Amino acid sequence: xxxxxxxxxxxxxxxxxxxxxxxxxxxxxxxxxxxxxxxxxxxxxxxxxxxxxxxxxxxxxxxxxxxxxxxxxxxxxxxxxxxxxxxxxxxxxxxxxxxxxxxxxxxxxxxxxxxxxxxxxxxxxxxxxxxxxxxxxxxxxxxxxxxxxxxxxxxxxxxxxxxxxxxxxxxxxxxxxxxxxxxxxxxxxxxxxxxxxxxxxxxxxxxxxxxxxxxxxxxxxxxxxxxxxxxxxxxxxxxxxxxxxxxxxxxxxxxxxxxxxxxxxxxxxxxxxxxxxxxxxxxxxxxxxxxxxxxxxxxxxxxxxxxxxxxxxxxxxxxxxxxxxxxxxxxxxxxxxxxxxxxxxxxxxxxxxxxxxxxxxxxxxxxxxxxxxxxxxxxxxxxxxxxxxxxxxxxxxxxxxxxxxxxxxxxxxxxxxxxxxxxxxxxxxxxxxxxxxxxxxxxxxxxxxxxxxxxxxxxxxxxxxxxxxxxxxxxxxxxxx
Amino acid sequence: xxxxxxxxxxxxxxxxxxxxxxxxxxxxxxxxxxxxxxxxxxxxxxxxxxxxxxxxxxxxxxxxxxxxxxxxxxxxxxxxxxxxxxxxxxxxxxxxxxxxxxxxxxxxxxxxxxxxxxxxxxxxxxxxxxxx
Numbered sequence: 001x002x003x004x005x006x007x008x009x010x011x012x013x014x015x016x017x018x019x020x021x022x023x024x025x026x027x028x029x030x031x032x033x034x035x036x037x038x039x040x041x042x043x044x045x046x047x048x049x050x051x052x053x054x055x056x057x058x059x060x061x062x063x064x065x066x067x068x069x070x071x072x073x074x075x076x077x078x079x080x081x082x083x084x085x086x087x088x089x090x091x092x093x094x095x096x097x098x099x100x101x102x103x104x105x106x107x108x109x110x111x112x113x114x115x116x117x118x119x120x121x122x123x124x125x126x127x128x129x130x131x132x133x134x135x136x137x138x139x140x141x142x143x144x145x146x147x148x149x150x151x152x153x154x155x156x157x158x159x160x161x162x163x164x165x166x167x168x169x170x171x172x173x174x175x176x177x178x179x180x181x182x183x184x185x186x187x188x189x190x191x192x193x194x195x196x197x198x199x200x201x202x203x204x205x206x207x208x209x210x211x212x213x214x215x216x217x218x219x220x221x222x223x224x225x226x227x228x229x230x231x232x233x234x235x236x237x238x239x240x241x242x243x244x245x246x247x248x249x250x251x252x253x254x255x256x257x258x259x260x261x262x263x264x265x266x267x268x269x270x271x272x273x274x275x276x277x278x279x280x281x282x283x284x285x286x287x288x289x290x291x292x293x294x295x296x297x298x299x300x301x302x303x304x305x306x307x308x309x310x311x312x313x314x315x316x317x318x319x320x321x322x323x324x325x326x327x328x329x330x331x332x333x334x335x336x337x338x339x340x341x342x343x344x345x346x347x348x349x350x351x352x353x354x355x356x357x358x359x360x361x362x363x364x365x366x367x368x369x370x371x372x373x374x375x376x377x378x379x380x381x382x383x384x385x386x387x388x389x390x391x392x393x394x395x396x397x398x399x400x401x402x403x404x405x406x407x408x409x410x411x412x413x414x415x416x417x418x419x420x421x422x423x424x425x426x427x428x429x430x431x432x433x434x435x436x437x438x439x440x441x442x443x444x445x446x447x448x449x450x451x452x453x454x455x456x457x458x459x460x461x462x463x464x465x466x467x468x469x470x471x472x473x474x475x476x477x478x479x480x481x
Numbered sequence: 482x483x484x485x486x487x488x489x490x491x492x493x494x495x496x497x498x499x500x501x502x503x504x505x506x507x508x509x510x511x512x513x514x515x516x517x518x519x520x521x522x523x524x525x526x527x528x529x530x531x532x533x534x535x536x537x538x539x540x541x542x543x544x545x546x547x548x549x550x551x552x553x554x555x556x557x558x559x560x561x562x563x564x565x566x567x568x569x570x571x572x573x574x575x576x577x578x579x580x581x582x583x584x585x586x587x588x589x590x591x592x593x594x595x596x597x598x599x600x601x602x603x604x605x606x607x608x609x610x611x612x613x
Contacts, residue, residue: 263572263574264543264572264573264574265572267572267593267594267595268499268502268572268594270594270595271499271501271502271505271572271594271595271596272499272501272502272505273595274505274595274596275501275502275504275505275506275508276501276505278505278508278509278598279504279505279508282508282512291508294504298501298504298505301501302501346500347500385498385545386498386545386546388522388524388546
């Protein structure tokens with residue numbers, strides 16, 4: 001039955017029918033490029049055209065085209081293909097793909113060429129759309145406000161976006177852990193490896209280091225890229241820089257800590273101040289000069305402490321610029337010693353003051369320097385106060401100088417510091433005194449000494465004691481201040 | 482019963498590591514007629530309490546060495562001292578969270594520094610058992 005139908009088809013449809021019914025332009029041209037014959041759609045579109053030059057009809061030109069495929073087929077006897085723009089009678093220009101085929105005579109010579117011309121406008125439109133969409137995706141990939149990299153199974157980087165290249169360099173082919181973290185081996189809990197493993201998206205927070213050595217906190221998200229067989233071929237990794245958010249969070253935490261530590265410290269000092277007022281007023285009432293004196297000392301001491309906390313706060317809140325003036329250092333140190341003698345007595349600490357009067361003058365900010373030294377000596381007192389293992393305690397306050405520096409030497413035989421305390425002692429809000437300390441004192445003292453271009457050297461041993469040596473250059477370096 | 486006869490010779494132990502606070506509280510309470518004992522650390526405070534068994538204790542929380550919370554816990558576990566009323570006097574806010582009240586009976590009184598001396602006195606009067 002089917003054979004019958006096939007026979008019927010070939011018998012009843014002639015080549016002429018196919019030629020005429022073709023939905024594309026078809027024409028037969030002679031060696032002079034004149035049209036010998038054309039199909040229905042060709043004639044309908046371009047009108048009566050027999051005997052006219054094909055370039056007149058197709059392109060409304062008065063001379064033949066360069067690289068004419070018909071001419072090439074006449075020359076080489078081979079089928080040819082080329083893309084041409086055809087101009088329709090209404091002036092529209094339409095892209096076509098043109099196929100040419102030779103018609104051979106009995107002597108094997110090319111006597112005519114058949115030209116089939118297919119409108120490729122829809123293909124072109126699709127191609128344009130594809131190009132546009134590719135460009136859009138490329139732009140999205142390149143300009144996304146995050147770092148994007150695509151990695152293979154080996155963790156090698158295959159593609160990266162512009163922002164990634166800017167901050168981490170163009171290291172296609174390198175291991176991601178080398179580029180992101182300057183590591184020699186894959187990271188623990190790698191989200192890319194997890195995505196390769198389970199095909200799911202993973203998130204993590206990472207600390208990465210850019211090309212110029214800047215450390216950043218990044219929020220990393222990964223997603224699988226699957227091939228036609230459903231296998232995970234690559235993993236895309238997107239990292240958003242959240243350093244600013246983390247810094248802000250840190251500042252807010254610090255602010256909270258600050259408020260907490262200050263409020264506790266100040267509450268204690270206010271109680272001491274209340275105590276002093278009570279002693280003073282009841283001492284006067286009851287005519288007890290000793291009590292009056294004790295009350296007065298308490299007021300002075302606690303007011304001094306409150307002042308110091310507030311000054312520290314101001315120093316942190318607004319980095320106060322030092323006001324330098326030439327000061328006789330012996331007098332400055334002696335003034336500090338006089339202020340602290342009473343406190344040492346109260347605490348039964350042997351306060352050994354040894355101030356050389358040959359150190360002369362130096363250009364310093366007396367206010368902040370004084371506060372810093374008081375802070376350090378106060379810490380020494382505290383270190384003795386909380387130490388329960390020694391019979392007696394001393395705090396040494398010595399002023400000397402060498403060729404280049406003024407040297408303040410503050411030593412004690414208090415509790416001393418362990419390694420962690422030594423490493424963190426200059427950090428803001430770190431206090432070895434638990435909730436009693438504000439964690440401001442040594443931080444501020446260190447800043448002040450830095451502003452004087454000086455250095456603080458610390459030696460301390462847990463259980464034995466601590467020595468602070470503060471070195472201030474005799475001649476102030478005024479550059480960059 | 483007036484203030485003086487109410488307080489006369491009654492023993493109060495003040496435990497605080499800050500010398501100024503100890504001086505303030507002891508002077509004030511002595512002026513009010515109490516017999517005041519003082520201790521400048523948690524361990525000294527416990528020793529003093531065991532040796533002299535006060536009728537009331539004021540206790541600071543943050544002290545070097547044994548903290549006030551540890552002192553309170555030890556007091557509550559000591560059959561001799563467990564019924565002594567304790568007033569916490571501290572600058573720490575929210576210290577209550579630091580104590581596990583399933584294990585330790587809460588302090589009888591609590592005052593935030595800086596304190597109002599009259600409030601402290603009222604609290605002490607309320608907590609001291611009348612003398613027989």
